[in-house]
Amino acid sequence: MSGHTDNSIIIDAPLDYVWERTNDIEAWTELFSEYSIAEITEQRGNTFRFKLALHPDETGKVWSWVSERTIDPETHTVRSARVETGVFKYMALFWEYTQTDEGVRMRWVQDFEMKPWAPLDDAGMTERLNTNTAVQMQLIKDKVEAEAKARV
Template identity: 65%
Template sequence: MSGHVDNEILIDAPLELVWRMTNDVPSWPDLFDEYAEATVLEERDGTVYFRLALHPDADGKVWSWVSARTPDETTHTVRSHRVETGVFKYMSIFWEYLPADAGVRMRWVQDFEMKPGLPVDDATMTARMNGNTRRQLELIKGKVEAAARDRSAVR
């Protein structure tokens, strides 16, 4: 079995701004509420290798992993995968940015499979990730739209 999460949101902002803000990995702790740290480890051949760390659990445990992210500004798509897979057999992520009448339709697709023997299976993680992804997309929307309003107020 495997998990598949596919969510999108309409962001009322210029494509260039949405693209720049969501592909600035070091700023992700300000863009997402789940990340405590985002550290770029290396940039090679158009791919950014980085470590993400979540905020500590109630027991103080900090979950972190290394991912590779390859943005393609020509097609306004991003392909990413976890290099350190942790609880996943694999985790692949696809971002798509489509111009729309009222801004940019940003789509976030995650495909994964959990390692066997864990207390969380693919279906449970799919439900958990669907809820979290939707919440993160709403946060991103609010922050990017606020930045777009600030930019237009300056002009």
């Protein structure tokens, strides 16, 4: 079994600004509400290895992991995968930015499978990711749109 999510939002801001702002990994603690740490540990061209950590959960546990992310500025796409998988057997992500008449469509696709001992199964994690992704995308939309308007 495996999990899959596919979520998108339209951001009313220039494509280059949306791309630049949402791919600035070390600024993710300001852009996302869930991250307490976003630290690049290695860079090779357009590929970044980085550590993310969440804020403590209700039990005080801090979940963290290392991922690798390759950006393609020409196609405005990103491919990423967890290197330290934690509760996941694997986690692969695809981000895509597309200019539309309404603004930039930012799309996140996640494919994963949970380990048998994980606190959630594939269906439970799919639901959690879909819920949280909507929250994070709305925060990003609001922040990036406000910043872009202030720059004009």
